[in-house]
Amino acid sequence: MKEISDSTIVDVHARRIFDGCARPSLEVVVTTKSARVCAAPSYSDPRSSGKYEIRHFPNGGVQGSIDLINSIIRERLIGMKADSQEEIDGLFLDIDGTEGFENIGGNTAEATSMAVAKAAAASLGLPLYEYASLNREIGVPHQMPNIIGGGATMGDEGWKGRTPDIQDHIILAVGCQSTYEEMLCVSDVFHRTGILLQEADPNFTGGRDEEYCWLPGLDDVTCLDVLKQACDEVADARGVAFRLGLDVGAADLWDEEKGVYVYLKEGIVRTPDEHATYLASLIDHYNLFYIEDSFFEDHVELYVEQMQQYGNRVLVSGDDLLAGNLQRLEKMAGRCAINAAVIKLNMAGTVTRTRKFVEMCKKNGFSTIGSCRTYDSPDDTMADLIVAWGCNAYKCGSPAGGEHAAKYNRYIRIDKKLGEIPTFATFPGVKP
Template sequence: MFKIKKIIGRQVFDARGNPTVEADVFIEDNIMGRSTVPSGTSVGQYEAFELRDVFSEAYGKKGVSKAVYNINTIISDALVGCNFSNQIELDNTLLKIDGSYNKANLGANAILAVSLASAKAFAKKVNKPLFQYIAQEFSNYEQKNNINNKYIQIDLSDNKNFMLDNTDLESRVITTPMFNIINGGQHADNMLDIQEFMIVPVGGKDITEKLKMANEITNSLKQILINKELGVNVGDEGGFAPRIQKTNQALDILKEAIKSAGYNDKVRIAIDVAASEFWKNKKYSFEGEELDSIEMIDFYCFLIEKYPEIMSIEDPFADQDIIGWQLATKALGNKVLLVGDDLFVTNVNKIYEGLEYKIGNSILIKPNQIGTLSETIAAIQMAYNNKYIPIISHRSGETEDTTIAHLAVAVSALYIKTGALCRGERVAKYNELLRIDEYLSIQNK
């Protein structure tokens, strides 16, 4: 049992200098867990509600004093003094306190901060790294322990396709990062419509080599941009934001950097289109043209043919363009990862809809899209059980919190997105993966 002794919420700042929520949760023996939650730029319309002080001019209407107040009053009053036998029990209590379908009463940012801080405290109590706590905590729950508020009905007891039992953890970190080294769209002040151009070092033998490859390709890219006088300013996620306008320009430069670094056969490319950001009146305002769904499909088919290095396309269509998604899945679903972010928003109900429509084949997992650790795990399990690939992801407004690195290892995720190998809030996750890999290698000798 874990007894909550004290909860403290506070306003701190994310990597963009905007306010965000941090929570400290104290349990017996003065054990404390702390979590600082991120926020997104391109936000899916079905994401859990992020509570901001929109009626106050302070911080450009982006303050989080109300969310912090909710932690220090409503949540604290309800949880302090209570005993919890597991994470799901605590998260269910948070869901019950809020009582809304999208966490609009307390704020998903307030709820997630407490959920993750509690998980860190509980892990310390049982003397385990966070990734092992997550893996064990969710491996073999009875049905009575399921997430059970009226909006969510998820069975976490079926573990046959889901590697959460600690005995099944890999002996080393298997996660491959998708490094976002060219930023566009909402993440950069340039003319690129596509939001992220990523390198994926699939040929690296371990996380150390994968990071080495990313470092060398990034340095190569920087020199190419300098030589071409395209600028080396960086965007929200640490990637370069060069003065280019066209997708093919970005891909050509990326290929040149990969080749120059000597990794032609070991690196693939992933892109995040974030198509919801330029979809209006059932048209896509893309690279100076107004395109319909069929024309966008033609564009993606052309890209994959010209650039066979592309292995993943995220949000190729708007979350409301179901026909576009169906066409893409039929045309491209056996060629590349079709990753739903705005489409699925880490929400089991939206994932279920996607399964019904038979769209996509991969799901981006962002804990702050849904608001508790338990619901995040439920989304991952649904992905695995339906042969979708879960990709653990950060947000553009990140913090130094490293929970997602532990989550990726705990669920044996094949891929993680956490930005470029640049900026402290991004590098923190990569450094944590190195530490976890070192820990696992020692434990498994």
């Protein structure tokens, strides 16, 4: 890209903010000669972190990140061109000295990297999704919100065994003509599910987890039955169809010492083979379209078997399994263990590394599923990048919650800018 003189960085500043779960986070302001832009990172809760994830914050936590950005990183970035994204992102790795951001933390790099990208786009007078698209054809991703929660996203550890064992119960609307219509349909399902849960669980008082998903005291099969009923009712009313999906969050179920998957709500332990058989029964009975993190990260053979059985009709997706790591992705591609991957910026640490991860997914014919983190902020940068990179879908908690609405509403605005009838991204090899 031709260098633009007014994209020269003249200041970088980090400050404290709060995320959507009332926990400290940070915001980075990058100022160029013609633009002043803020970006906020996604805070990641260690309880929902995968075995292979990078380190999120340096020593000192959020304040440690702020101190690094306002000193060493600021000094190195001033005078550089904001549109030199790959060079700047490489600088973060150089400052850190490790591939896993063990010293400065992934959120330190992620927040600054996003702010630089937004500043470069603003300097050129372009929306971020257009600037970052590299002239690729742009398609609007499908929205795949979580409706019922459980597992690692339920909040305090004391809730374990009192709520569903599986982490996320997900839906996809099929047949919509716009992002707004998609969100209207899934929001209807969200509200209808809340009503049906009150009928299924007399003790349910409308509680939600930290992703604003409903959190009943029911087992997963009952939750799927309720969710299917809500989808069927809304499908009849709206003239669309729905598919169900799961983020199993299996790492949270796995007991390494005992060698079993522990379902506390059901009061059952399952061997790895029994766990695989149980998931297969859910896929078959509910005609699931999507299943994520079905097994503990090192149980690759079980992923391979699941792909052999269902890979032609189900998105078998990796999140904790991959952790935004190119080496892990190459390994799983070589084993034919998955056909979809979750995209999270602070797993990779920078815009450049995340983009390369997406490109590697596409090279292997994988669907790409953009995602926020449990402790996210109302920043909408991720939405622009997911559109720019041509990701197939986006999942970000429930339709409720300010940090989620910020992204969903950004997709709606981009949708309107792209045309009256947007081109939804398709799923390679699998039809919803």
